[in-house]
Amino acid sequence: MAKKIKASKVSKRTRNPIRQIVDNLKVEPNKDKEFISLALGDPTTHGNLKIHQSCVDSVTKHLNSFKANGYGPSVGTLPAREAIAKKYSGGFANYVAKDIVIASGCSDALNLCIGALCDDTQNILIPRPGFSLYETLASSKGIECKFYNLLPDQQWMIDLKDLEAQIDSKTACILINNPSNPCGSVYPKSHLMDLIQIAIKYDLPVIADEIYADMVFEGHEFHALASLTDKVPILSCGGLAKKYLVPGWRVGWICIHDPTDVLSEIRDGIMNLSQLIIGSNSLIQAAVPDILATDESFNKENMKQLQGNAELCIELLQGCPGITVVKPQGAMYLMLKIEIEKFKDITDDVDFVEKLVQEQSVLCLPGQCFQCPEPFVRIVFSPPKEKIHESVSRIKEFCLNHLK
Numbered sequence: 263m264a265k266k267i268k269a270s271k272v273s274k275r276t277r278n279p280i281r282q283i284v285d286n287l288k289v290e291p292n293k294d295k296e297f298i299s300l301a302l303g304d305p306t307t308h309g310n311l312k313i314h315q316s317c318v319d320s321v322t323k324h325l326n327s328f329k330a331n332g333y334g335p336s337v338g339t340l341p342a343r344e345a346i347a348k349k350y351s352g353g354f355a356n357y358v359a360k361d362i363v364i365a366s367g368c369s370d371a372l373n374l375c376i377g378a379l380c381d382d383t384q385n386i387l388i389p390r391p392g393f394s395l396y397e398t399l400a401s402s403k404g405i406e407c408k409f410y411n412l413l414p415d416q417q418w419m420i421d422l423k424d425l426e427a428q429i430d431s432k433t434a435c436i437l438i439n440n441p442s443n444p445c446g447s448v449y450p451k452s453h454l455m456d457l458i459q460i461a462i463k464y465d466l467p468v469i470a471d472e473i474y475a476d477m478v479f480e481g482h483e484f485h486a487l488a489s490l491t492d493k494v495p496i497l498s499c500g501g502l503a504k505k506y507l508v509p510g511w512r513v514g515w516i517c518i519h520d521p522t523d524v525l526s527e528i529r530d531g532i533m534n535l536s537q538l539i540i541g542s543n544s545l546i547q548a549a550v551p552d553i554l555a556t557d558e559s560f561n562k563e564n565m566k567q568l569q570g571n572a573e574l575c576i577e578l579l580q581g582c583p584g585i586t587v588v589k590p591q592g593a594m595y596l597m598l599k600i601e602i603e604k605f606k607d608i609t610d611d612v613d614f615v616e617k618l619v620q621e622q623s624v625l626c627l628p629g630q631c632f633q634c635p636e637p638f639v640r641i642v643f644s645p646p647k648e649k650i651h652e653s654v655s656r657i658k659e660f661c662l663n664h665l666k
């Protein structure tokens with residue numbers, strides 16, 4: 263028999279915890295009920311949140327120009343970088359084109375940042391619960407992940423004591439995510455200032471995953487971390503995916519905030535790594551200046567719809583035994599706390615999700631996908647109102663059926 267070919271170490275240690283958990287779920291939906299997924303963080307799935315016509319027009323214009331089909335610079339084209347620099351400058355963050363690197367989505371931007379900042383002898387601090395890609399990217403490179411807790415009883419703010427306690431001589435950087443996936447939290451300015459103090463104390467750079475920038479509910483304000491400090495070096499990662507409702511267009515970016523001029527090697531490192539695949543998409547990049555000029559009322563309207571959906575979830579789950587909702591403040595996610603002891607036959611969050619699919623044909627993601635230490639379930643509230651109404655009512659029915 264022919265010898266089996268071995269896969270590389272890197273490929274073996276590259277794993278996405280979401281896929282590992284979701285692919286192993288024993289999920290056979292109830293055939294009598296329409297299947298509804300509240301699992302996917304893709305705002306385009308149902309068609310209720312629609313891209314702005316001006317973005318379609320701009321891409322069409324550039325497609326027809328035949329001028330946006332070639333290879334561009336690996337860090338992105340000048341007009342796109344200039345537009346991003348202008349749009350995201352504010353407070354202490356004063357970007358020019360050379361501070362911007364365009365990537366293949368925010369995922370690639372994060373990959374470039376982690377790759378440039380961390381060695382395989384070092385560790386990175388990442389949030390728990392948090393977006394699973396952070397761990398995937400870091401462990402793929404052999405970088406140790408240290409998790410700091412977010413506090414569900416305090417609107418998922420960072421447990422700063424816990425974060426500080428994790429820092430050691432091998433810590434390369436802190437990664438934060440604001441607004442948060444999976445928590446739907448939006449950090450107030452004072453909290454970000456406290457985090458900045460820790461970064462100053464330990465002389466650490468911060469990767470700020472701000473892919474949900476500006477996606478906040480009424481009464482909440484988004485503060486870009488870089489806008490608040492003239493001392494801490496920050497790599498802010500963003501992209502078109504969520505706010506402009508085009509995740510498949512794969513344009514993300516890094517804004518390099520270097521107020522004390524310490525990041526010259528990191529700039530070179532990001533530039534080197536960007537040359538691996540030249541991941542920024544030339545056609546969509548050409549449209550970036552127009553896309554970023556979309557009237558802000560577009561985002562406001564979308565956020566109104568998302569806030570309405572979040573409020574509907576909360577209303578429907580009010581008085582639902584065994585469930586506590588941590589009220590979201592933005593993004594498109596909320597976390598339900600499952601009080602396992604109140605249920606007669608549910609062992610953990612994965613079991614909750616499996617039984618919910620089998621009985622009610624509703625799919626959510628278990629908190630374990632996000633390293634959540636307690637039993638939580640994440641709901642995506644971007645689907646249309648009718649689907650939210652139907653699926654969340656079924657979650658309530660499910661809880662009532664399983665109560666002790």
Ligand SMILES: Cc1ncc(COP(=O)(O)O)c(C=O)c1O
Pocket residue numbers: 303366367368369370393439442443471473501502503509512513514
């Ligand atoms: C917190 C967070 N960061 C980054 C990403 C990746 O964004 P992109 O699709 O632009 O790669 C996502 C996508 O869901 C996310 O939730």
